[in-house]
Amino acid sequence: MSEQENKTKEEKAGIGGYISLIFAVVFFSGVCAGNHWWAIFDFSTLNGAFGKVVTNVTLNGDAIKTATGMFRGVGGTGAIDGFCFALTLVPTVMFALAMITVCDHYGALTAARQLLTPILRPLMGIPGSCSLALIASLQSTDGGAALTRQLLDKGEITEDEADVFAMFQLSADATITNFLGAGVVLLSLTDSAGNTVPASIALCLGIMLVMKVVGANIVRFLKIFMAKKKKAA
Numbered sequence: 623m624s625e626q627e628n629k630t631k632e633e634k635a636g637i638g639g640y641i642s643l644i645f646a647v648v649f650f651s652g653v654c655a656g657n658h659w660w661a662i663f664d665f666s667t668l669n670g671a672f673g674k675v676v677t678n679v680t681l682n683g684d685a686i687k688t689a690t691g692m693f694r695g696v697g698g699t700g701a702i703d704g705f706c707f708a709l710t711l712v713p714t715v716m717f718a719l720a721m722i723t724v725c726d727h728y729g730a731l732t733a734a735r736q737l738l739t740p741i742l743r744p745l746m747g748i749p750g751s752c753s754l755a756l757i758a759s760l761q762s763t764d765g766g767a768a769l770t771r772q773l774l775d776k777g778e779i780t781e782d783e784a785d786v787f788a789m790f791q792l793s794a795d796a797t798i799t800n801f802l803g804a805g806v807v808l809l810s811l812t813d814s815a816g817n818t819v820p821a822s823i824a825l826c827l828g829i830m831l832v833m834k835v836v837g838a839n840i841v842r843f844l845k846i847f848m849a850k851k852k853k854a855a
Contacts, residue, residue, distance in 0.1 A: 634732075634736075635729045635732040635733035635736055636729060638728050638729055639728060639729025639730060639732050639733035640729075640733045641728075642725045642728035642729055642730035642733070643725070643729075643730040643733040643734055643737070643754075645663075645725065645730075646721070646722070646725040646730050646754050646757075647753075647754070647757055648663060649663055649664065649665050649721065650665050650718075650721075650754060650757045650758040650761060650762075650765070651757050651760070651761065652664060652665070652666060652760070652761045652798055652799070654667070655667055665717075665718070665721070665758070665761060665762065665765065666761060666762065666799070668717070669713065669714055669717055669762075672692055672693060672710065673693075674690035674691065674692070675690060675691065675692070675693055675695075676688050676689070676690055677689050677690060677691040677695060677696050678696075692710070693706075694706045694707065694710070711764050714762060714764040714765055714768075715764050715765070715767075715768040717765075718758060718762065718764070718765035718768050718769060719768055719769070719772060722754060722755075722769055722772065725754070730754065731751045731754070731778065734750045734751050734753045734754060735749055735750040735751045736750065737750060737753075738750030738753045739751075742756075745835065746786060746787070746790060746835060746838045746839060746842060747783065747786055747838075747839075747842045748779060748783045748786060748787050748838075749778065749779060749783070751773060751778045751779070752770070752773060752778075752779060752783075752787055754769060755769035755770045755772075755773060755787070756787075756790070756791075759790075759791040759795060759796070760796065760797050760798045760799075761796060761798055761799050762796055762799070763791075763795045763796045766791050766795065766796075767791065770784060770787055770788065770791070782845045782849075785841055785845065786838050786839075786841050786842045786845065787838070789837050789838045789840070789841040790834050790835065790837065790838035791834075792837075793830075793833060793834045793837045794830045794833070794834060797827065797830050797831065797834070798827070801823075801826060801827060801830070802823070805826065808821070808826070
């Protein structure tokens, strides 16, 4: 029996833990995203975006046209541009870790372990405490990675479980955000006869999620094989 499963037996989540878990799931899942008032319960909405700065000015007759971009500007290269890019990740990572810390204080991870370990353990070999990081990774690559690292540092998952979980995230990371932002253009494609692609958003997302689980299990079984080989040697 793993250390995480022992924790599940030792710690019992109260009603506050389950409420905190529900809040965290809703907050990181993106279901509240939009221009409505309830978007205040959405991670991406509250995380916001950097303001724009003028990157180019052109004169078109008597009219002046400007182009805007992020504070990184355009045309950056090398370590300097990489450092600026890293700075753009800091707010997302800090905000995600802060929210998970608050939710964990009220018992969200304990509730997640109790509810979802029986599902995630046979499915991918990871504990239920990974559920919040899993949900966050469907919307934010940085948030999912930061939460996974926090789980590893707290001893919620082992190195091998972290590798399996990282494989799940690496394949089509930020699945919902990226697909809905760019991938849906595929659904408008037509063939020479004018027929649209016979697919749907649900089908595309379903295929990606299934293959993410397949990729995680490939790493999972490789880990098991390598452990048996090492033990035999």
